[in-house]
Amino acid sequence: MLTEQKEKIKDIVTKSQVYKSIFRRGFGDTPRNRALAILGNVFLHLHPPYVMRHALKFTHSWCMGGITFLLFIVLCFTGVFLCFYYHPDKINAYRDMKYFEYDVPFGVVLRNMHRWAAHLMVITVWLHMTRVFMTGAYKPPREFNWAVGVILLVLTLLLSFTGYLLPDDQLGFWAVTVGTNMARATPLLGHEGPFGEQLGATAYNDIRFALLGGSVVGGNALLRAYVWHCVAMPVTAIIFLAVHFWRTRKDGGTAGPL
């Protein structure tokens, strides 16, 4: 009696117009349904319906590319929540860190997770690169995708670097000061670099000034780091990620011996 009713309810739900408009396939374990599960879902559609068996082996792929992407998603989510509370100016930035520590619900875990995921992502990107190198997966036809991957590696490091300044504490301030002081020495474009002085570069018009929006790491640098970190670079990274994934598929998926 009860099972009969259950079946009936299930029937009503799965045959309703609403349900069928959302889920296009049945539950039967058929090759067609398996393919549709991938093809009919915009997120899973990153995958092809079928993959080479070797691509599933942990020892072959180390899962590092996927973990990197997962960490990128984690960083986007935690980053959005951090953005709700954070003000990129000299007066508020450090106070907001204390605000996270003492006031914001789960604020500490939120900030911790953002930082550790960022550090972890730097490591997994390097391991992903190492795996791709060791399996020779950059060889034809995947040369271009390797170059895209190098750009993504650089973007990862720059994202992490711009985020370093945002708490506006001694650690971030001096790390970014040390980092951006290098820009002074850029050949031609920095005022302390080779031929920079001869070309009229000063501390107030060289490339470091452009990066910091000033001659010291101050309020403008904080705002610039914030805009790079939260808008410009994530968007750039997403565009390159799209190309990276697309080319991975077009070039034949995870490299294996064929």
Add this chain to the structure above:
Amino acid sequence: MWHNIWIIASKPDNIPIVGMLVLVLFFGFLSFWLAFKNDRIRRAAAVRPKPESGKAKRDAVDVIDIMYPESEQGLPKKVSCWPHLVKLEFICAIAVMALLMFWSIPIDAPLEEPSDPTLTPNPSKAPWYFLGLQDMLVYFDPWIAGVLLPTFIIVGLMVIPYIDVNPKGNGYYTFAERPFAILTYWFGFFVLWVLEIVIGTFCRGPGWMFFWPGQEWDPHRVVAEVNINWNEFLANITGVTTLKTETAGLLLGIITILTYFGLGMLIPYLWLKKRSAPIIDQLGLIRYSVVGFFFWTMMALSIKIVLRLAFSIKYILVTPWFNI
């Protein structure tokens, strides 16, 4: 002694560095172990008698041997992504999220005092992933360590697929088929990047001076460094005092660098030509020069480090505008 190491290693921001070292060593050993295993299998397959039909390609046979244990060799080559791959991704994602949670709850992200431009910490360190570059500042001027080398690293990485003409080892672990590529990669990645980060974290104390692990970071330590330039060094050993002049230094520097790259290009070329290695024709002039340039530039880093540590040599080339 262990106390000092523990203080540095247990800093929240240094935990990732310890983790990185463990992970890089683990996956490094894994990749080499797989590579050597595959090489053994391929060597064994090479001496095996050909299949009687004679149609099966030798390479295809070897490759299946490498990738799958015998019990799996009869299975279809392709599997459906749903559920096989999606399931693995899901498990992997849960594992990583769990790790991240357990890491984020007990260990707080560092937060020091509010930034103060008038209070410089000693040592001031760049973010840990750039410590290799910061450590290069000891051996090179900032325009090389901070601008030129990063550019070379990025461009050098990007050109790898275009200069590696070896068609073997595409898609599987192997060492025997591409020893030069793999050794070069590990020298650059592990020795020059990862180890430099570890040195920058654990061995660079106040004043960016070198401290052995466990040695107390004494901010008042004074090390008398008497660094001399290459031409002065040569003048000292040969006794020719004219070498100490600026002009001599300039000329000597240019000659040394040109000779270094010139011989670096020429000797491998002649050696490979003598053995009539096909790689010379496969590479062509442009690719060969690019390989040579990046390879010897990378080697120059380690040579400069040795020259500085062993002979206190500061610059190879001194000009009024820049020094190398």
